[in-house]
Amino acid sequence: xxxxxxxxxxxxxxxxxxxxxxxxxxxxxxxxxxxxxxxxxxxxxxxxxxxxxxxxxxxxxxxxxxxxxxxxxxxxxxxxxxxxxxxxxxxxxxxxxxxxxxxxxxxxxxxxxxxxxxxxxxxxxxxxxxxxxxxxxxxxxxxxxxxxxxxxxxxxxxxxxxxxxxxxxxxxxxxxxxxxxxxxxxxxxxxxxxxxxxxxxxxxxxxxxxxxxxxxxxxxxxxxxxxxxxxxxxxxxxxxxxxxxxxxxxxxxxxxxxxxxxxxxxxxxxxxxxxxxxxxxxxxxxxxxxxxxxxxxxxxxxxxxxxxxxxxxxxxxxxxxxxxxxxxxx
Numbered sequence: 001x002x003x004x005x006x007x008x009x010x011x012x013x014x015x016x017x018x019x020x021x022x023x024x025x026x027x028x029x030x031x032x033x034x035x036x037x038x039x040x041x042x043x044x045x046x047x048x049x050x051x052x053x054x055x056x057x058x059x060x061x062x063x064x065x066x067x068x069x070x071x072x073x074x075x076x077x078x079x080x081x082x083x084x085x086x087x088x089x090x091x092x093x094x095x096x097x098x099x100x101x102x103x104x105x106x107x108x109x110x111x112x113x114x115x116x117x118x119x120x121x122x123x124x125x126x127x128x129x130x131x132x133x134x135x136x137x138x139x140x141x142x143x144x145x146x147x148x149x150x151x152x153x154x155x156x157x158x159x160x161x162x163x164x165x166x167x168x169x170x171x172x173x174x175x176x177x178x179x180x181x182x183x184x185x186x187x188x189x190x191x192x193x194x195x196x197x198x199x200x201x202x203x204x205x206x207x208x209x210x211x212x213x214x215x216x217x218x219x220x221x222x223x224x225x226x227x228x229x230x231x232x233x234x235x236x237x238x239x240x241x242x243x244x245x246x247x248x249x250x251x252x253x254x255x256x257x258x259x260x261x262x263x264x265x266x267x268x269x270x271x272x273x274x275x276x277x278x279x280x281x282x283x284x285x286x287x288x289x290x291x292x293x294x295x296x297x298x299x300x301x302x303x304x305x306x307x308x309x310x311x312x313x314x315x316x317x318x319x320x321x322x323x324x325x326x327x328x329x330x
Contacts, residue, residue, distance in 0.1 A: 028053045028088055028177055028208040029074060035082035036069050043069045045232045046083070051225075053176075054206040056199060058219045060320055061229035067212040068109060070229070071179050074210075075106060088176065102130065105175030109182040109212075111166035115155035119146055119165050122154065123172065130173040140168040143198075145191065159186035167195070178202065180211045184218065196222050220316040228323045236323045240316060247322040249314035250274065250286040253295060256308040257281050265305060269295070 029051035036044040044066045051057050061067050072078045073085055076092030088103070090096040113122050123137040141147050144164040154162065163186045170178060180199075184192045192215070199209055200222045213219050220240065227237040236243055250273075257265055259281055266275050266283065273295065274286035287295055292311070299309055 026053050027051070028055070029085070029210070031070075031073075031083065031085040033083035034070075034073065034080055034085055036066075036073060036078065037081045042081075043232050044073075044080075047229075047232075047234045048083075049227060049234060049237065051208060051210060053208055054203060055224045056203045056209040056211070056222055058216075058223035058226045058316075059210055059212045059229070060216070060226060061212075062324065064231075065229040066232040067229055068181060071106070071181055071210075071212065074177075074179060075104065076101070102173065103176040105170035105173065105178040107166050107170040107178075107180045107183050109185070111162055113154045113162065113165065116153060118151050118153055119157070119161075119168075120150040122165060123169060126169040127172055132172045136172060140172050141165075143171065144168045160188060160191070163187055164191070175207060177208045178210070180209065180213075182213055183211060184213065184215050192218060216316045216320055223316075226316065226319070228320060230324055236319075240319065243319045243323075244314045245289075247314075247319060248288075249318050249322060251289055251292045251314070252312040253285040253287065253292070253299070254278075254310040254312060255283050255285065255299065255306050257283060258305050258307060261305040265302070268298075 027050050029049065031047055031049045034044055034047040034049075035042060047066075047070065059067050059070070069078070073080055074087055074092060076087075076094075076097055079093055085092060087097070088100045090100045092100075117125075119141060120137070123140060124134070126132075127134070127137040138147070138150070141150050144167050146161065146164050146168065149157070149161065154165075157165065163183070167180075167183060170180070184195055187195060196218050199211070203209055203222065203224070211219055211223070223240075225237065225239050226243060228235050236246070238246070255265065262277060262280065262283055266277065269275055269285055272287075273291065276284045276286070278284055285295060296309070296311070299306055
């Protein structure tokens with residue numbers, strides 16, 4: 001094992017770009033120009049991505065964008081057609097990756113357990129594979145709210161309960177890297193809130209978390225960075241604020257206006273920002289982030305005409321829509 005690791009380190013140090021070497025210095029995932037094709041049809045195209053230790057990344061994209069394929073490459077279930085990927089400094093699917101696998105947790109999108117088994121038996125099975133003590137298996141069930149249903153058969157579980165059980169098996173073994181593919185499917189609103197609180201706690205404890213989800217409003221609160229896949233290509237990555245700046249998305253000021261004064265407000269602002277009349281007593285101003293404070297100052301002086309103002313910053317939904325709707329370069 002030591003000779004294999006030493007050889008891998010030497011190979012990493014010889015990389016001309018030098019960026020793969022960073023995978024051993026606080027980078028959990030390092031992918032460069034990653035390609036995966038089936039029968040000549042590329043599912044992933046030149047994907048380059050880094051995810052740091054203790055970082056939460058939201059991996060977004062429409063169905064078929066390549067998110068699950070990227071997860072499979074990280075897990076070593078499939079091998080890349082081109083490019084390279086390292087997880088915790090090791091190439092998935094190689095001998096050096098065996099030690100890394102013990103520190104991974106994975107929740108697939110379509111979770112399936114044998115109906116005749118109980119929740120307790122399922123975690124016993126996975127716990128033995130991971131070398132997890134019996135006490136931790138019970139704690140994992142309690143953590144996802146299934147302690148009382150531990151001895152019930154899976155056949156009696158609802159979809160949400162099965163999803164919780166899948167999350168419990170992913171959390172066993174104190175993983176350093178947690179890959180979650182649509183983890184909140186079937187969960188009730190209360191547990192969805194608890195789940196994202198749990199993710200935030202794991203991130204703070206140094207666990208790297210990658211979440212593929214369509215629940216954009218919820219993941220926005222816990223994700224450090226966002227990566228957006230479109231038709232197999234990584235079209236955007238960065239913090240939410242970086243992507244908002246890159247997309248030049250406007251801040252929207254929603255004004256409640258005294259009856260009869262909407263035309264006056266429109267004339268005052270229409271030459272400087274986008275104005276949309278929403279009704280007889282309301283309208284919306286769309287402006288750049290740098291113009292927001294100046295406009296709010298002017299609006300505050302219009303107390304005889306404006307009764308209220310609500311500021312709506314661009315959301316992750318807005319960012320996602322922008323990068324998926326824009327035309328691809330020819």
